[in-house]
Amino acid sequence: MSNGTTLVLGATGKTGRRVAARLRLHGTPVRAASRSSPTRFDWSDPGGWDAALRDVDAVYVVAPGVPGPVHGFVARAEAVGVRRLVLLSGRGADTWGDSAFGLDMRSAEDAVRGSALEWTVLRPSNFNQNFDEDVFSAPLVAGELALPAGEVPEPFIDVEDVADAAAAVLTEPGRHAGRVYELTGPRALTFAEAVGLISRASGREIRYRRISPAEYVAALVAEGVGEDDAHHVAEMFVLMEQGLITETTDDLAALLGRAPRTFEDYVVRAAAAGAWQRPHASEGS
Template sequence: MSAVLVMGATGKVGRHVVVRLRELGHAVRPVSRSSPVRFDWADRSTWQPALAGADTLYLNVWGAVGTADPAEFTELAVRSGVRRIVALSGRGDDGEDYLLKTPYGPWAQAVLDGERAAGESGAEWTIVRPCWFAQTFEEDPKLSELRDGEVAIPVGDGTVPFVDATDIAAVAVAALTEDGHQEQSYELSGPRPLTFPEAVAEIARATGREIRQMPVEIPEYVRRLIGGGYDRAAAEMQAGPFEWLHRGKTGFLSDGVQRAIGREPRDFADYAKRAAATGVWSAGSPK
């Protein structure tokens, strides 16, 4: 039986893709740098073994930044028998060129390169372009601050219609396993735009905890991250998307979830309740 190769299989979206494919009865090959069948963008000797026997590919290029050209991999994938590629990208608009000029630029360029690699590969292709994940609040530095009860993020009045990673995975799985999604680019968002303070307030309600919010400017945010152990390049990369948010480029709604799977996207409040029930934001949880 041919397999679906899932890259980034331990990530926020990839792990849900793996679970759903298995629920549907598909043979799945989940790969990462630590999986039994190992895949590492920086180690080309791992590419062919990962592709062996796969005819469908969930392409996640985030790990390719500074290490590999996604087109080189997709060309090898097609030569190895892959006939369908679903690429995880990121939602953009006329601010895209601006984002490329920020410290976040290499990551933005990588996802654009991934889109081109999928589209020019000769395989059937679908692009999945989500806005900011709701699950971003389960990652540092936001995670540690939420557990400590004080959040300092340079957000201003910008809004984001956070999309649940389970919705992203549902769209990806539909495109991987069903006909009718070829040559489609699905831009995904949640059902309503929220400011970061509004999102944090939803988390506070879901956890029953007081979470203080402290506004900071981007330079101060970078300094705080460096003081917390980040090197400057990593701190500036973390701050890059907030510059885009300040420009008002993130608050618009998209209908990709509805178009791809025929239902409304999950609301952030539902995500917050579900995540809070796991204890992820509880004070004193392991970091």
């Protein structure tokens, strides 16, 4: 087990906050960093990086939304004596071809994998928790999720499994050096099937409707999402429809010695917590 300090970037995000908690439970000193943490970290402010990196042994890296900054960050990490990097990337990143999606993650992979440090890359599929903690949550609560996804399934993964994988790699120096782990759930589901399970577990009528990428971009922009960001998200669905990342893998089981959590298990937990219930009128007043 590593006892050096681990810097966790994106420490208030879906994976970062979970990874930090696991490391603390392991007894690993953690420096949690984000734009709103006591240890402030901003990808657009390289002047603050050295303070976050001081006396750090390992870094959990969640790439920024633009290509480029991770190269400079890795150079600083090398210069100040960091020994290990664990990067959160995306499933099958080297199969995305000339897609406009994921240029940020591919740039980050180039930086980390080209460094002189011990590195590991985690490439998970779409998170289950996108349905209750992120972009899909509000439409599901409203009763309909409309996306440009059809019959090509996605092997959704539980973010708790991703955090378990990251914590394992970060606390086992040497064992995972130079490895790329493609992390998936135990089976692939279409978005329609996923919404059907959510509807049943929540006890509400919730529908799935397929729309075109152009319609999805327009809907996101109408909700206040920037046009560039909206096109980027839509491009992810165009990529998924190519069917290159639908297969499940055994990488999580090999890494953790157990099977990944099922989507049904996630749905039961989230529904029991009230994830997709409409707020009462008094709560919105």
